[in-house]
Amino acid sequence: MVQKFDFQELELKGAYLIKPFFADDNRGGFVKDYNIDTFKANGIDHELKEVFYTISKRGVIRATHFQLVKQQAKLVRCVSGHVYDVIVDLRPDSPTFGQWRGFDLTGENMNCLLVPQYFGHGYLVIEDSVVSYKCGEVFYGEGDSGIMYNDPDIGIKWPFELIGGEENLIISEKDKKLMSFSDYKKIINRR
Numbered sequence: 001m002v003q004k005f006d007f008q009e010l011e012l013k014g015a016y017l018i019k020p021f022f023a024d025d026n027r028g029g030f031v032k033d034y035n036i037d038t039f040k041a042n043g044i045d046h047e048l049k050e051v052f053y054t055i056s057k058r059g060v061i062r063a064t065h066f067q068l069v070k071q072q073a074k075l076v077r078c079v080s081g082h083v084y085d086v087i088v089d090l091r092p093d094s095p096t097f098g099q100w101r102g103f104d105l106t107g108e109n110m111n112c113l114l115v116p117q118y119f120g121h122g123y124l125v126i127e128d129s130v131v132s133y134k135c136g137e138v139f140y141g142e143g144d145s146g147i148m149y150n151d152p153d154i155g156i157k158w159p160f161e162l163i164g165g166e167e168n169l170i171i172s173e174k175d176k177k178l179m180s181f182s183d184y185k186k187i188i189n190r191r
């Protein structure tokens with residue numbers, strides 16, 4: 001079976017759900033999730049500066065992250081396991097400002113998300129997972145920031161029932177102290 005790249009632009013413009021190139025045979029499979037020319041031919045200008053992976057246990061939440069400076073577009077794929085991945089449009093001049101969308105990314109479905117610059121990104125880990133990131137900008141620790149996963153004004157509906165309830169969440173100390181959406185709007189209005 002051979003599956004070609006497939007690009008679907010989402011309602012949050014500039015974000016894409018992407019099926020990678022995939023071929024299998026009696027040895028197993030082959031996945032190509034990035035090619036600069038194929039991306040350009042489909043209207044996506046995404047040149048890589050950094051690639052990294054996160055390894056997470058079921059119940060982990062990493063959300064909702066972005067860099068306040070050196071904005072980082074990223075191509076995200078769950079290499080193994082299952083995450084519920086959420087993107088949030090944080091572009092103040094966008095008609096979908098403040099809106100979120102969620103997607104099941106699994107090792108099996110191989111779906112990738114192209115998260116544009118000026119978006120927040122995060123996920124809830126439904127099964128032990130490895131997630132890969134192919135970034136258009138390097139990590140910039142001083143600008144590392146985020147909005148609380150449970151911010152009421154954004155209102156992300158996380159499927160906590162799939163991890164046995166919100167009380168089972170595993171969250172970093174940093175992610176317990178992120179800003180509110182209301183604070184984010186004050187920061188960008190001052191710029």
Ligand SMILES: Cc1cn([C@H]2C[C@H](O)[C@@H](COP(=O)(O)OP(=O)(O)O[C@H]3O[C@@H](C)C(=O)[C@@H](O)[C@H]3O)O2)c(=O)[nH]c1=O
Nearest residue numbers: 052054062063065066121122123133138139144172174
């Ligand atoms: C993200 C990142 C972290 N680090 C360091 C900082 C820290 O010591 C350690 C773990 O960092 P964090 O706790 O911030 O990792 P994590 O919570 O996994 O952060 C990630 O979350 C997801 C949702 C994203 O979208 C990513 O862009 C990134 O923000 O790794 C880097 O050196 N380079 C990086 O690119």
